[in-house]
Amino acid sequence: MVLEENDPGPGISVLLPGHPRLANDESDQVFHTGAILAIIDNTAGWCIRDHPDYVEGTSMATLDLRVDFLRRISLTQTLRVRAECEAINDNVAFVRATAEDAESGLVVAAGLATFMLGTPSGLEPKIGPV
Amino acid sequence: MGDAFFNEAETGLMCAERHLERAGYARFLEIRLMIEGDQLQTVLPPREDLIGNVNLPALHGGVLGSLLDVTASLALVYHAVLTNPPRLVNIDVDYLRTGRVLQTFGAAEVVRMGRRAANVRARLWQDDPERPIAVARAQFLLPQRGV
Numbered sequence: 001m002v003l004e005e006n007d008p009g010p011g012i013s014v015l016l017p018g019h020p021r022l023a024n025d026e027s028d029q030v031f032h033t034g035a036i037l038a039i040i041d042n043t044a045g046w047c048i049r050d051h052p053d054y055v056e057g058t059s060m061a062t063l064d065l066r067v068d069f070l071r072r073i074s075l076t077q078t079l080r081v082r083a084e085c086e087a088i089n090d091n092v093a094f095v096r097a098t099a100e101d102a103e104s105g106l107v108v109a110a111g112l113a114t115f116m117l118g119t120p121s122g123l124e125p126k127i128g129p130v
Numbered sequence: 131m132g133d134a135f136f137n138e139a140e141t142g143l144m145c146a147e148r149h150l151e152r153a154g155y156a157r158f159l160e161i162r163l164m165i166e167g168d169q170l171q172t173v174l175p176p177r178e179d180l181i182g183n184v185n186l187p188a189l190h191g192g193v194l195g196s197l198l199d200v201t202a203s204l205a206l207v208y209h210a211v212l213t214n215p216p217r218l219v220n221i222d223v224d225y226l227r228t229g230r231v232l233q234t235f236g237a238a239e240v241v242r243m244g245r246r247a248a249n250v251r252a253r254l255w256q257d258d259p260e261r262p263i264a265v266a267r268a269q270f271l272l273p274q275r276g277v
Binding site for chain 1: 149152153154155156157158159182183185188190191192193195196197199200215217218219220221222223224225228
């Protein structure tokens with residue numbers, strides 16, 4: 001899984017090329033829904049660090065994650081996951097993410113997640129803007 | 131006999147084990163199956179490369195979501211004795227507690243099974259079944275006869 005550094009859009013995007021260890025079933029050779037869910041969770045967490053209100057070093061924990069699987073995608077393809085943090089309020093981060101076929105751009109899965117942000121690691125508790 | 135969808139000679143456990151064997155991702159996670167009473171349970175062995183937060187340390191939320199997906203799917207296969215795997219339409223995961231780097235167990239209940247779709251609830255726990263670390267509800271499309 002690699003971060004796309006030249007991604008123009010808001011939020012971040014990562015690429016995950018197909019691999020046999022991501023397989024749903026030997027017969028269909030498509031990405032496993034669990035693998036798509038895991039990379040959406042991961043990318044959703046990462047994109048929070050891209051938000052201007054994120055305080056560097058703050059820990060985060062997924063509160064909930066819902067994913068709709070719109071279509072299947074072959075393991076010969078590469079998955080692109082885009083995630084954007086829409087807001088951070090009262091230590092809760094709200095994220096939207098989509099997974100698409102990197103070649104065709106067709107949406108494969110759509111996710112919605114919230115994360116609880118903890119106190120920044122380190123000795124001094126940091127107070128945010130009031 | 132001769133029905134590819136309901137094969138009387140096959141048990142739910144055989145179907146679930148075969149699906150698990152054929153799923154490269156579930157194999158990569160080293161998910162195993164066991165039977166407790168009339169319930170199918172999944173087990174995810176702890177592994178360093180499944181840690182999402184190295185400071186706590188805690189298992190990766192995405193991996194726990196994957197385990198809920200696999201648990202719900204295999205419970206459905208087990209109860210309905212499905213020869214072909216069901217297809218996940220959507221899943222909604224609630225994370226309740228930190229997943230520590232311990233063995234994680236999963237079990238699921240088929241809430242409703244219709245002709246085309248099924249609703250399943252799954253939960254995960256570690257040392258105490260009464261203290262779930264994550265729960266999920268999932269909708270599956272069932273394999274259709276003759277497909």
